Amino acid sequence: MELYQSLVAVEPATLIVTICNLFLQMYIVKKFFLSKVLAILDKRREETDQEIVQAKNAKAEAMAIKATYEENMKQAKAQANEILTHAQKTATARSEEIIGQAQAQAAQLKEKASAEIAQEKKKALNEAKDEISGIAVAIAEKVVERQLNEADQEKLVSQFIENLGGAL
Amino acid sequence: MEISINGARILAVFENVPLLGTVRLTQTVAMSWFVMIIISALCIWLGSNLKVTGISRKQAVAEMAVTSLVKFVHNNMGTGFDHYIPLVGTIFITSVISNTISVMGFWSPTADLMTELGWALVVFVLITYHKIKAAGFGAYLKGFLDPLFVLAPINVMAECFTPISMACRHFGNILSGTVISALIYGALTTATHALLGALGSSLVAALIVSAAGVVLAVVMKKKGKTVFFILGIILALLGVFALLHNAGGFLGEIPFLAIGIPAVTGAYFDWFGGCIQAFIFCTLTTLFIKQAAGD
Numbered sequence: 001m002e003l004y005q006s007l008v009a010v011e012p013a014t015l016i017v018t019i020c021n022l023f024l025q026m027y028i029v030k031k032f033f034l035s036k037v038l039a040i041l042d043k044r045r046e047e048t049d050q051e052i053v054q055a056k057n058a059k060a061e062a063m064a065i066k067a068t069y070e071e072n073m074k075q076a077k078a079q080a081n082e083i084l085t086h087a088q089k090t091a092t093a094r095s096e097e098i099i100g101q102a103q104a105q106a107a108q109l110k111e112k113a114s115a116e117i118a119q120e121k122k123k124a125l126n127e128a129k130d131e132i133s134g135i136a137v138a139i140a141e142k143v144v145e146r147q148l149n150e151a152d153q154e155k156l157v158s159q160f161i162e163n164l165g166g167a168l
Numbered sequence: 169m170e171i172s173i174n175g176a177r178i179l180a181v182f183e184n185v186p187l188l189g190t191v192r193l194t195q196t197v198a199m200s201w202f203v204m205i206i207i208s209a210l211c212i213w214l215g216s217n218l219k220v221t222g223i224s225r226k227q228a229v230a231e232m233a234v235t236s237l238v239k240f241v242h243n244n245m246g247t248g249f250d251h252y253i254p255l256v257g258t259i260f261i262t263s264v265i266s267n268t269i270s271v272m273g274f275w276s277p278t279a280d281l282m283t284e285l286g287w288a289l290v291v292f293v294l295i296t297y298h299k300i301k302a303a304g305f306g307a308y309l310k311g312f313l314d315p316l317f318v319l320a321p322i323n324v325m326a327e328c329f330t331p332i333s334m335a336c337r338h339f340g341n342i343l344s345g346t347v348i349s350a351l352i353y354g355a356l357t358t359a360t361h362a363l364l365g366a367l368g369s370s371l372v373a374a375l376i377v378s379a380a381g382v383v384l385a386v387v388m389k390k391k392g393k394t395v396f397f398i399l400g401i402i403l404a405l406l407g408v409f410a411l412l413h414n415a416g417g418f419l420g421e422i423p424f425l426a427i428g429i430p431a432v433t434g435a436y437f438d439w440f441g442g443c444i445q446a447f448i449f450c451t452l453t454t455l456f457i458k459q460a461a462g463d
Contacts, residue, residue, distance in 0.1 A: 005175030005194055007343070008281050013191040014176075018277075018286030021200050025207060025262060030254040033211035037234040040218045040227075047220060 133157050171354035176280050196280035203265050244454035259287055260450045267442025279346050284338045288331035291453045298460035341445045345437025364413035378407020
């Protein structure tokens with residue numbers, strides 16, 4: 001025959017067993033399920049946090065590098081400008097100097113040439129003087145056919161050249 | 169027909185156990201062990217092979233369960249009571265599994281008041297512990313004299329009724345499901361016997377009904393009228409069942425009408441009611457402990 005409890009029965013043994021079961025079950029749930037899953041969740045969160053921190057660090061680093069690069073670029077540009085300006089200035093100065101030198105040289109050359117011309121002219125004049133005097137003497141000799149003394153000769157020639165000079 | 173609604177079946181009786189006297193090993197105890205085995209197996213299965221990345225579907229479910237449990241406790245108690253997460257989770261899963269194994273025809277451990285009372289007593293101890301911890305032992309005792317010392321008995325009763333009401337709320341809901349299921353089953357069995365008995369009392373009538381049903385089903389199938397086709401099949405089956413019933417013996421005892429319909433009420437009382445009661449019990453557990461600990 002099957003025995004049944006009444007619908008609502010107070011049974012201390014069942015009560016105690018239930019409470020013991022609850023604690024045992026709680027231990028099993030905690031040890032084999034909750035702790036393990038929570039550990040995994042924590043680990044994942046840690047790893048994610050770590051990755052975020054790493055990403056932030058990498059970003060900061062990249063920003064620093066970028067800033068340095070930009071600074072360098074700026075400096076390089078400034079330097080290039082400076083070099084360019086300097087070069088332009090140098091070039092202008094140099095060209096002016098060269099032009100000045102050329103002009104000075106040209107003036108010098110011109111002066112020299114003028115001096116040479118003047119000298120040549122003088123030299124030619126003297127030569128012509130000598131030659132003409134020679135010719136005049138020869139002509140006079142032939143004309144006079146006589147030998148003049150030195151003093152007369154000189155006087156005569158000078159007189160001739162003076163007349164010639166007035167004609168020239 | 170007689171319907172009897174009983175408590176747990178007594179499997180064994182041990183006389184003269186020290187301290188306890190007569191101990192009756194009931195279905196409740198046996199089934200609670202069965203439930204424990206199910207939950208433990210589930211826990212070990214879900215808790216194995218956990219990985220940080222590239223998780224399996226099983227692990228996703230496990231993580232979701234743990235996350236929602238933690239969220240539930242945090243929502244109700246704040247973040248200072250994380251050590252009660254295992255207790256709340258254990259009560260919840262035990263309650264849900266206990267309530268729903270009745271779907272498979274097993275005895276629910278929660279259909280015995282002692283199960284819920286055991287849980288509620290544990291909760292009661294925690295509530296009292298937190299009250300004493302928050303206010304001090306003297307202030308706790310003094311609290312019973314508020315607002316007038318004559319009200320002390322009522323205050324003590326109110327304190328004791330916390331676990332009793334918790335236990336009875338859960339138990340009552342499960343019990344009502346059991347009672348209503350039994351009543352419906354009994355009613356349907358009686359109806360089956362009445363209907364088939366009347367129809368089957370005359371062999372000719374049963375044959376005519378089943379023949380008419382078959383003809384109706386065949387004709388309506390050809391015409392494509394589903395409702396009448398189903399009606400025809402039901403009529404045919406009714407005739408056949410009436411014949412079987414009339415034939416007597418084992419086949420005559422099968423309550424044919426009770427097939428299918430109790431599943432609908434079972435869906436409500438076992439699944440919906442079972443889960444809701446587990447949820448309510450856990451909510452009350454967390455709220456009472458939180459309340460006792462003060463804000």
